[in-house]
Amino acid sequence: MAFTRATGKHRGPSRLSRKRAGAASVAAIATTGVIGTLASPALAAEAGGPAPVEDTGLTQAVAADSLAEQIGAQADAQQQEAALAAAQEKAEAEAKRRAELRVKAARDAAERAAREAERKRLTTYTLPVAGSYVSTAYRAGSGLWSSGSHTGVDFHAASGTKVVAVGMGTVVEAGWGGAYGNNVVIRMHDGTYTQYGHLSSVSVSAGQQVTPGQQIGLAGSTGNSTGPHLHFEARTGQDYGSDIDPIAYLRSHGVRA
Secondary structure, three states: OOOOOOOOOOOOOHHHHHHHHHHHHHHHHHHOOOOOHHHHHHHHOOOOOOOOOOOOOOHHHHHHHHHHHHHHHHHHHHHHHHHHHHHOOOOOOHHHHHHHHHHHHHHHHHHHHHHHHHHEEEOOOOOOOOOOOOEEOOOEEOOOOOOOHHHHHHHHEOOHHHHHEOOEEEEEEEOOOOOEEEEEEEOOOOEEEEEEEEEEEEEOOOEEEEEEOOEEEEOOOOOOOOEEEEEEEEEEEOOOEEEEEEHHHHHHOOOOO
């Protein structure tokens, strides 16, 4: 008995027919502009293999965005580090500048103070014999002096006592002075003159600059003298006869005598 293949409406489609239909569906979806992400797995399944991951461009876009964010964050961090480094460098430079200004100000102040101290020292006056006193006053009368009166003052001083310049000036005479014995005459910085007589020795020379308190000789009893002492005169001019009161002169320069 012969049998015939059923061809009725309940007959299922063949495998080849199903493949063709699936392919047609994928083509139709692709034609309408829809990416075939759903069809590809079906085809892969139909072929009996694992469904591949379709590269739709979305994964690449996400990866690019992530990389861009990382690069942007790194650039921001580098900019912040650069800004912090620049701010720190600026602060250090400013601190250095201020420190240098403080050092310069302190140095300038010290130099000004030193100059002022030197100026005061050079314009200061002192006694010609430290700790001494007047033993014979100015204008005292006696036949011992050719003028009939004392043209200076005598300071008590033992032989060999240090004698100093009473102020800053220039030595205009140093050596033997007749009745004054060994003497020194100094032109003072204010234009007046001082004289130191009866010295046992002289330690300066004409033309030499002297400062207040500088030793110019040693007290003695040379010339017209009755004993060791210092004869001191103040004058308006270099020559004899221009004398002024030595005590008033010293006091006018702040020296108590």
